[in-house]
Amino acid sequence: MIAELGHYALVLALALSLVQMVVPFWGARKDDPVLMGVAAPVSLMMLAFVTFSFGALMTVYVTSDFSVLNVVENSHSRMPLIYKFTSTWGNHEGSMLLWVFVLALFGGLVALFGGNLPDRLKANALAVQGAIAVAFLTFILFTSNPFTRIISPPAEGRSLNPILQDPGLAIHPPLLYLGYVGLSIAFAFAMAALIEGRIDAAWARWVRPWTLAAWVFLTLGIAMGSYWAYYELGWGGWWFWDPVENASLMPWLAATALLHSAVVMEKRDALKIWTVLLAILAFSLSLIGTFLVRSGVLTSVHAFATDPARGVFILGILTFFIGGSLLLFALRAGDLRQGGIFAPVSREGALVMNNLFLTAATAAVFVGTLYPLALEMISDAKITVGPPFFNITFGGLMLPLVFAIPFGPLMAWKRGDLLGVAQRLTVAAAVAVVAIVVTAAATGGGPVLAAVMVGLGVFIIAGALTDIAERAGIGRVSARVAFARLKGVPRSAFGTAVAHLGVGVCLIGIVCETTWSQEHIASMKVGDSFTIGSHDLTFLRIENRTGANFTARTAVFGLSTDGEPEGNIEASRRNFEARQMGTTESGIRTFGFSQLYLSMGEETPDGHISVRATWKPLVTLIWLGAVVMSLGGCLSLADRRLRVGAPRPAKAKPRQDKRPAPQPAPAE
Amino acid sequence: MTSAPLFVAFAAMTAIAIMAVLWPLSRRRLARSERAADLAVYRDQLAEVVRDQAAGRLSAEQAEAARIEVNRRILAAGARDDAAGEGTGSTGRRRAAALFALLLVPAVGAGLYMTLGSPAVPGAPLAARLAAPPDGNDIAILVRRVEEHLSANPNDGRGYEILAPVYARLGRLDDSAQAYRAAIRTLGPSVERYSALGEVLTAAADGMVPQDAVKAFTAAVDIDPRAVKARYFLGLAAEQDGRKADAVALWRSMLDEASANAPWRPLVEAALTRAGAAPKAGAPNTGAPAVSAPQAAAPGPSAEDVAAAQQATPEQRSAMVMGMVSRLEERLAAEPKDLDGWLRLARAWSVLGDKAKAGAALQSAMTAFTGDEDAGRRIEAARADLGLGG
Known part of the structure; x- marks a missing residue:
């Protein structure tokens, strides 16, 4: 009975998400507050039904109810209890239900905490969430139904895939999905902005923390998956440039870019259109990741071609949402108001550079992942794009980016002073040089490049510390004053420093493991x-x-x-x-x-x-670095202050040109 | 088997879902316009700048710059024409939305569930199934119980003997062969066990008699040179090996020794015809009951049936089993004077878990053989054997 209740709850969730898609949107078009007011309660009720349904599936798993086909195929009565739980999402059908559950969860959170949003923004965003839910619930019910029953139940199931019988399954997919699907919020807000043709002040204030939360989960999820593969597959490799891994890396890169551009938008009211585009891209890449992993296209392109029901369905969803959102972007982007202006050398400029490199890196991974599939599909030729391609393209793009990391946070908003920043980084650079020499000496003059890379990692760490030290005024003021000022440094600044420090830690781990194993x-x-x-x-x-x-x-x-x-x-x-x-x-x-x-x-x-x-050697730094990064994300997330980027006022010491009209950067 | 509480729960869930739409539609509320929302954010930002300056996070200059920045945004917001007036809802739209929800939610819910759901299938948590009294309704669980018993007492040969034919019927032929082997190991060799083992192995090989099966049949013939099933299959093996003459000789000798109304006669005769040798004249083919395999006592599926069962899905498999039973039932309805048939039917129903039909079969037998004391005794014995009570 519990299985049927869960099934019916899922059907009702679909009905409610249809209402959530149609009524608030209509209300926003007609500017009808009552209709728009339907969005929040309906999305909460949708969440309740999906939760119930997911709970029902979990119950039939835990009680080994073999009258449910999905349980027969993926569970076994003698598995330890925790794996009976995790089998719920250790299979295609269940993991899609988890996906929708997380989607509904985020929709519910917007409904609950979106009290201070303008009505139309909230109604439109929830309507977009509703549309995504409609698509995926339909997909589940018609092609991947976890509640299919068997009339004469067997006495034993076929067990969960042994590779998945690991605590990793309890943590990795939920984290990853919280990341993937969390990006749907930014997407829904971007769509709402495009539908209305305007970006509200509350927009950036909302998008940044939600993206940040998704990013934290995604970072942890990817790190967890990497460590899991490391200890479970018996190879000792921690990253394979495997399409499944790339499927999670691409949204992560886009989310990282989005995170940084959303900062610019929140603080400086600039980069609006670009941020909207990134929000669309980040979630689109999540959808593509879902498609790659869930359609079976990776297992075999040919199997996908012969039994395409699921794959074609997801492909349809993909085309509709990605194509539709990009079309809307093309139509409406012109209506969005441009924001603040800034000089190329400025915090904004640095963040634009970050964005350019990250999106280029995303594109490199995208091509490397999808090109072989596309080629096999049209020409039957099977090629493998392996680590060399990714190491050169991706590595080549990341190097200048990570080198620039320490410079960004030290740069002033609106117009910065590159020379001054460089001067403030001399200590960090000196530490890095020492690190290079020490590394080279300790490894008997091993590969010079590796020693330099370790130095780069140390430079990033020292640079992050420099940022904090600069803010506290360490070295310029007395220790007591510095300590007092250190306490006053906003948590978001600590968050930035810690996250950047994590990148350095991770880099050192990667270099040491690949060079000196x-x-x-x-x-x-x-x-x-x-x-x-x-x-x-x-x-x-x-x-x-x-x-x-x-x-x-x-x-x-x-x-x-x-x-x-x-x-x-x-x-x-x-x-x-x-x-x-x-x-x-x-x-x-x-x-x-x-x-x-x-x-x-x-x-x-x-x-x-x-x-x-x-x-x-130092292999754990790879994952610890990721944990430190997400810790930085959490610190920044904990800082709920409003953000206004205060440009450093043009000081008393004017240069020859009294007050240079800030050049508008070609950012948008 | 659809339960009323289930549909009550469905109705309640549907009602809750509809309420989630109707409730907000019933409330009057005012829209929060974009301009108001924007200005609220800017006001918060200004307050934040003041706090930051007080806390020493911003210098006076920086705070001033930030204030200018925010004020610039406030001016921009004020200058914007705010088309989004503070609209109020229209009753017409509200009614339309309510009607939409009222129709859509139950229609989608019921419509989809009726095509996708299986309200008639009861839940079957394993613990409850194992705890239920063993009433034969759940063959899978019965098998599991016997398996568990056997893994605790691996030398209980009777368990294997019970399990082996059930496995064969469920299409688990490898398990069945293993169980027969275990039965031979623990209970000792017998014609029936070796013959059944050979038959299962043959079924597993899609009707081709494999070497293992030939060994088993030979072992059966070693025990009893007149073993019918074993000799039939040995003939089949010879035929498949291309030794047609051997096959024909073997089958001929079987027919020679057999009584005229042996139930397996037609099968062997057909085999002989297929092998190109006419069955010996004088062996009357009297349209004997269609028995699918040369089994005298124990009814069971033929090798072909079992092989087919192995390929089948659980649904098809249970349909096949039911088909066999109903064929027997139909035949008995036409020719009720077949005591063995009735007893077989009762046993079949008993195995399938339907005690009532098993009892009914015995009752029909009683009716068909009224006055036959010998038959009466056998029926009563079967009744006691199947645990159907007096």
Whole structure:
């Protein structure tokens, strides 16, 4: 019964989202406050029904109700309870329902907290959210229904894919979807602005924090996914430039750009049209990501072509929303009022540069991801665009961008002083040079480029600290005054510094891991040992273990450093009876920020096992950097003050040209 | 099986959904115009600048610059013609919207649910199914119970013997073969077990008799040289191997030994005809009941049926099982003087979980064989055996 109630709730959610799409929009057209007032209660009720439906699906999963086809296909009564929960979204149908649930959640939040929005903006934005919900609910109900029933239920299910039987599944998809779908808010607001042909003052005030929240979730989601792939797939790789990963990276890049341009818009009332376009692009890339992952086009272009029901449906949704929004943009962008003006060398200018590089990087990833698919579809030729392409194009675009990071926040609004900023960064630059020398010395003059890159990372970190130090006046005023001023520095400034610092941390981790990793592959029998990264590993024994729903062969290694025993490290291969599938469980030991990574391969009849051990210096910085970035995002989000960008007033010391008319930047 | 509470819940949910639309439509409210909203934001910004200056976050100069900036925006907002007047709602539109919701929500809800939903299928949480008394309604759960019992007592051969034919009927042929093997291991070899194992293996190989099956049939013939099923399949294996003469000889000898009304006679005769040898004259083909496999006692699907069942979906599979039962039922309605048929039917219904129909089958048998004491005893024995009470 609970499954049918959930199913009906989903159907009603579709009916309500139709109302949410039509009535408020009509109200906004006719300027009818009562009709516009329908938007908030209806979207809240829609949220209630979708929540109920999602809860119902979760219930049938947890109670192993095998009269629901989806449960049969993805669950098993002997799985640990947490995986019964997570199986709910560990499959196509359930994950689409999670997607819609998050969409409804964001719609509900707009309805709840949008009290101070102008009516028409709110009504239009919620109507756009309603339209997205209509599309995806229809998709779920007709092509991916999780509530399909079976008349004679089997007594056991086919189990969740063993690779997904990991706590990572509990965290990664919800975070990622909160990020993806969170961008729908910015999209809905952009559409509302285009529909009305005007951008309200409240617009930027709203779009920035919502984008920031989505960005924080997306950052954490991507980092989590990367770490999950790292420890679960047994390869020890943390980024593969795989289309599924790129599908989440593209919205992240666009959201990062949007975040920065929204700051300009909020503080300086400039870059409006560009921000609207970015909001459209960011969510469009989320939709494309959803399409890539959910249509099955990645698994096989040909399978997609022969059984295209789902893929074509999503493609239709994609075309409608992306095409429609861009068309509306083309028609209406001219009506939007231009905002403030600024000189090329200014905080705004720096942010424009950030935007240009980020969008170019997005385009590079986009081409690298979609070109092979498009080519295969039209010509049957199968090509692979691999890491070299991405490293050159993406890396090449990111380098100047990250180099510029420390300069941006030190720049004044409206018109800045590049030389002055450079001067203030001399300490940071000096620290960076020292870091380069030390790195080169410590690694015996290894690859020079890598040492320089480490220096760049240090420069970014030092630059971020410089920003805070400058604001507090450290070095210019007494320690007590500096401390008092430090406390007065707004949280958003701390947020900027911390997020930028995270980029530096991440960069150092990436460079160290890719340059100085050591690998040792060996065929070992009990008693053998080897040394890697100053650690000695001895193969002690191999044994059978039994889990709740799997059996495992576990190899136990003794670990010692300089003769000092440091306990054991275990790697195993699990076999899951229900699916006749295996997984590898890597043994990972963390030393400081570095990790020793051990994975076990095939076992030969004569008792040898193949072992792959990798010493990964500073590898955890990659993910810690991402965590620091999102921490910065949270700090900035916690700063709910209104923002007005105060330009540094043209000071008493005028240069020859008394007061240069600020050149309008070619930003819009 | 549709439950009334379910539809009451549906109705309540629909009502709540409609209320979410009608309630805001019933309230009068004033629009918050863009200009008012903009000015509110700017006023907040000015207040913020004052606070920042007081807290020392902005210098006096910076605060002044920011104030100028905000004031510039306020002027711009004031100068804008605000087409969006503070409109009030129109009753006509409100009625139209209410009607729209009132019609759309139930129509979409009921319309879609009627095509997509399955209100008649009851929920089946595993714990409840396992806790329910074993009444035979849920074959999957019965199988699971026996499986669990066997994994705890792996030497209980009777369990395997119960499970093996059920697996075969469910199309799980590999499991069935394994269960027969386990039964042979624990209970010892027998003609029936080896023959059944061979038959399942043949079904799993889509009707081609594989080497494993030949071994099983040979083992059965070793125990009893007259084993009917085993010899039939060995003949089939010979035919498939291209040794037609061997096949014909084997089948001929079967017919020679058999009584004239052996139920499997037509099948072997057909096989002989197919192999190109006329069945021996004198073997009367009396339009005997259509039995699908040469099984004397235990009714079961033929190898072909089982092979087909393996390919089938669960729905098709249960339809096939039901088809077999109803064929038997129809035949018995036409020819009620078949005691074995009635007993088989009762057993089939019992396995399918329908005690009432099993009882009814026995009752029909009683009626058909009124006065036959011997038949009466057998029927009563079957009644006790199937647990249908006195």
